[in-house]
Amino acid sequence: MSLLVVGSVALDTLETPFDKMDDALGGSATYISITSSYFTSSVYMVGVVGEDFDKAHIDLLKSKKVDLEGLQIIEGGKTFRWGGKYLDDFNQRETLFTHLNVFEHFDPVIPESKRNADFVILGNIHPGLQMNVLNQINNPKMIVCDTMNLWINIALEELKEVIKRVDVLIINDEEAKMLTGDNNLIRAADQIMEMGPKYLIIKKGEHGAMMFHEDKVFSAPAFPVKNLYDPTGAGDTFAAGFTAWLDKTNDLGFDNMKKAVVYGSVMASFTVEKFSTKRIENLSNKEIEERYNKFVELSRF
Numbered sequence: 529m530s531l532l533v534v535g536s537v538a539l540d541t542l543e544t545p546f547d548k549m550d551d552a553l554g555g556s557a558t559y560i561s562i563t564s565s566y567f568t569s570s571v572y573m574v575g576v577v578g579e580d581f582d583k584a585h586i587d588l589l590k591s592k593k594v595d596l597e598g599l600q601i602i603e604g605g606k607t608f609r610w611g612g613k614y615l616d617d618f619n620q621r622e623t624l625f626t627h628l629n630v631f632e633h634f635d636p637v638i639p640e641s642k643r644n645a646d647f648v649i650l651g652n653i654h655p656g657l658q659m660n661v662l663n664q665i666n667n668p669k670m671i672v673c674d675t676m677n678l679w680i681n682i683a684l685e686e687l688k689e690v691i692k693r694v695d696v697l698i699i700n701d702e703e704a705k706m707l708t709g710d711n712n713l714i715r716a717a718d719q720i721m722e723m724g725p726k727y728l729i730i731k732k733g734e735h736g737a738m739m740f741h742e743d744k745v746f747s748a749p750a751f752p753v754k755n756l757y758d759p760t761g762a763g764d765t766f767a768a769g770f771t772a773w774l775d776k777t778n779d780l781g782f783d784n785m786k787k788a789v790v791y792g793s794v795m796a797s798f799t800v801e802k803f804s805t806k807r808i809e810n811l812s813n814k815e816i817e818e819r820y821n822k823f824v825e826l827s828r829f
């Protein structure tokens with residue numbers, strides 16, 4: 529099976545209570561592609577970088593067998609840069625800066641040979657760009673969409689048009705409240721489901737995630753992580769673990785979707801243990817399975 533990923537490719541400046549790093553590899557498409565590579569061998573990445581994007585990053589993606597035909601490298605351009613700072617409890621993140629650079633004129637072009645991908649993840653980018661992608665793809669089995677507070681604030685109508693056309697919307701609790709103006713998550717979920725997605729997943733950070741579908745609800749805890757180091761990319765990694773599991777198993781039954789939520793949580797729990805993409809660069813399938821099994825044990829009663 530195959531998985532098309534469209535999103536940002538970034539150089540992040542990250543500040544946590546423990547450490548600081550400039551120009552670390554980041555971006556939604558990056559986290560999603562690396563994570564998905566543990567589940568499926570056909571990951572197609574679409575994004576844009578500048579000439580300053582280190583060849584070592586390209587080599588890393590290639591080593592994960594990520595197909596880079598759709599990655600545009602703009603001559604003379606500078607890569608998108610984002611700076612984020614976490615406060616002491618890691619629950620709050622402040623955006624320090626967003627330098628769009630080559631992202632400002634990004635026009636995602638899905639290579640002809642990738643338009644029939646089985647699964648599509650619309651990573652966190654401007655909803656107008658997400659819509660461009662929807663207009664280029666041919667009937668995938670599932671379209672999964674991520675977004676962020678910025679787009680709810682500045683591009684709400686475009687975002688709602690995208691939400692109408694996707695199968696799964698993944699957002700966090702704050703975004704669900706912003707999207708609906710309702711502080712009760714269950715009522716907010718009802719309202720978002722009316723906007724069109726077949727499935728809604730609301731992430732609640734260290735409190736886990738909830739999946740809604742028709743009259744069904746599934747609630748999974750977050751994996752208890754002892755060494756939380758850098759939460760950047762946790763949301764992207766969750767979306768990737770979830771979707772790539774479905775791509776690998778090709779089973780869209782609700783029970784398998786529950787497993788997908790757990791794989792999403794498992795992959796997110798790895799990401800946060802080290803800076804940037806460091807922890808997910810060298811995982812083994814054995815480690816992933818062991819953590820999945822621990823997770824099952826942890827939530828059984």
Ligand code: AMP
Nearest residue numbers: 536538554555610652760761762763764
């Ligand atoms: P997450 O922690 O899952 O929300 O994802 C963090 C990643 O999102 C970082 O690596 C950033 O480079 C990327 N990012 C931050 N702001 C934006 C934006 N406005 N558009 C696209 N990607 C962004």
